[in-house]
Amino acid sequence: MALHVQSALHGTGMTSVLHSRFSNTSPVAPIFRARSCPTSVAAFLKRPCFHSPSVNLLYNSTLPSMWCCIASYDIAQGRLQRPRVITSGVVKFDEMALPPLVASTVIPDLPPPPAQASFSVLCAAKDHMKNIAERWSVHSFESWTHPGISFTNEVFGSTSSRDRFVAIATLQTFYFMLDDIFSDAPNESVLEEFGISRSIGKCSQKLAAFFKRLNSIFRQQEIPSNPTPIEGITWELGHDMRRLSNPEWFNKFADCLLEHQIAGVSSHVDHIADDQQFLKEVEAYAQMRVLNSGGRWVMMLVEFATNVYLGDEFSAHPILHQLTNAAVIHCVYVNDLFSYPKEMFEENPRNIIKMFMQDSNDGGSGLSQAAWKAVDLINTQIHTVAELEKKFDSEVFAVRSYIDGVKGVMTGNIYFHSVDNRYRHPNSVFPELRENITNAHETNV
Ligand SMILES: [Mg+2]
Numbered sequence: 001m002a003l004h005v006q007s008a009l010h011g012t013g014m015t016s017v018l019h020s021r022f023s024n025t026s027p028v029a030p031i032f033r034a035r036s037c038p039t040s041v042a043a044f045l046k047r048p049c050f051h052s053p054s055v056n057l058l059y060n061s062t063l064p065s066m067w068c069c070i071a072s073y074d075i076a077q078g079r080l081q082r083p084r085v086i087t088s089g090v091v092k093f094d095e096m097a098l099p100p101l102v103a104s105t106v107i108p109d110l111p112p113p114p115a116q117a118s119f120s121v122l123c124a125a126k127d128h129m130k131n132i133a134e135r136w137s138v139h140s141f142e143s144w145t146h147p148g149i150s151f152t153n154e155v156f157g158s159t160s161s162r163d164r165f166v167a168i169a170t171l172q173t174f175y176f177m178l179d180d181i182f183s184d185a186p187n188e189s190v191l192e193e194f195g196i197s198r199s200i201g202k203c204s205q206k207l208a209a210f211f212k213r214l215n216s217i218f219r220q221q222e223i224p225s226n227p228t229p230i231e232g233i234t235w236e237l238g239h240d241m242r243r244l245s246n247p248e249w250f251n252k253f254a255d256c257l258l259e260h261q262i263a264g265v266s267s268h269v270d271h272i273a274d275d276q277q278f279l280k281e282v283e284a285y286a287q288m289r290v291l292n293s294g295g296r297w298v299m300m301l302v303e304f305a306t307n308v309y310l311g312d313e314f315s316a317h318p319i320l321h322q323l324t325n326a327a328v329i330h331c332v333y334v335n336d337l338f339s340y341p342k343e344m345f346e347e348n349p350r351n352i353i354k355m356f357m358q359d360s361n362d363g364g365s366g367l368s369q370a371a372w373k374a375v376d377l378i379n380t381q382i383h384t385v386a387e388l389e390k391k392f393d394s395e396v397f398a399v400r401s402y403i404d405g406v407k408g409v410m411t412g413n414i415y416f417h418s419v420d421n422r423y424r425h426p427n428s429v430f431p432e433l434r435e436n437i438t439n440a441h442e443t444n445v
Helices: 002-009 037-044 100-105 119-135 139-155 164-182 188-193 204-219 229-243 248-271 282-292 293-304 311-315 316-344 352-358 365-392 397-419 440-444
Strands: 019-021 031-033 054-060 068-073 079-080
Touching: 054 365, 100 204, 100 316, 100 365, 100 397, 119 139, 119 164, 119 229, 139 164, 139 188, 139 397, 164 229, 164 248, 164 293, 204 229, 204 248, 229 248, 248 282, 248 293, 248 311, 282 293, 282 316, 282 352, 282 365, 293 316, 293 397, 316 352, 316 365, 316 397, 352 365, 365 397
Parallel strands: 031 054
Antiparallel strands: 054 068, 068 079
């Protein structure tokens, strides 16, 4: 079987296929391991050399020990189906009617994922954040290291600069931490560890003032006197990113970070006040999520990662603006899909699936209908980005570099969500998110 798979793929252009073999570590076999779009894998598996009734497609991410079952291919019926349920869980609905998360979103029109970082670059990022945790005595910081590095690896792993990768991974880690301690999973002892007053999160004006102060520290050249840990880390982040970019881009980037944080405060205040106008209409919801997700500054990091900057002429171009917007909406809906189980437990209403399920206009959708509607919206954005790219039709190197990078973020973001334990839970409604993946960063690095 292993030889058949390898010879069938030989010369097909699937250069990222790693290997195939019977697995002795998983109850599903034979295993076919590939980093590829499952539909293109399926095309190859139609060849007559495959005699097994089904083949499980596993996606390799970040490091060789992290595998994720993305789909199962039924050879007799010639179609992709849901991953086999490996673990048991509480089933309150027809889980077979739910979309297979990766197979339904990694569609043929989605661009290929960017390359991943080398092991030594991943180690450098891990060491950098360990040093930050020690220098500022914030040991809990390391608990956000994994999603920060994993996300950066999936979306910006191809950056040629170790320093840029480390700076992006540290910033992503910092924002996963901020999201959790102020919004998703408030924790007073962590606030104290970072030198943040416990009362800040309970008052929107204080929270907005706090983020404005952090933003000015991010921009300043001199380290503040007697900084708290949160201020010190913020200053170091700004210092490293300014050193590696240019003043025009850096100032725009700092503006974008502040816009995200203030939008986060507003949507949180709306949630607390139960005044959630944005949950009543898809367009308003999308624009709220574009701002409060941080997706806009993530797209700006495409320029930082490549060290190729759009400049004023192109960064303000209306078509590029629309393209970026569609790409960010793609990313936030992917997040909503994969983080639905997490947000269900956290009672967070800001999720497109929850919104569809509560929509009074169509009587509300069941979970599977709502999840499929989200998948449709996700895949619509891919076509919007492709159309806008065609419409812009620029040969300018900086524009090409930016659009390719943005498309890489869209694909990498799906893979990040499919492999990171952040979105996994033993009672997840999605079977493929019930099992934790061995965390290679924690065990090997
Ligand atoms: Mg979410």
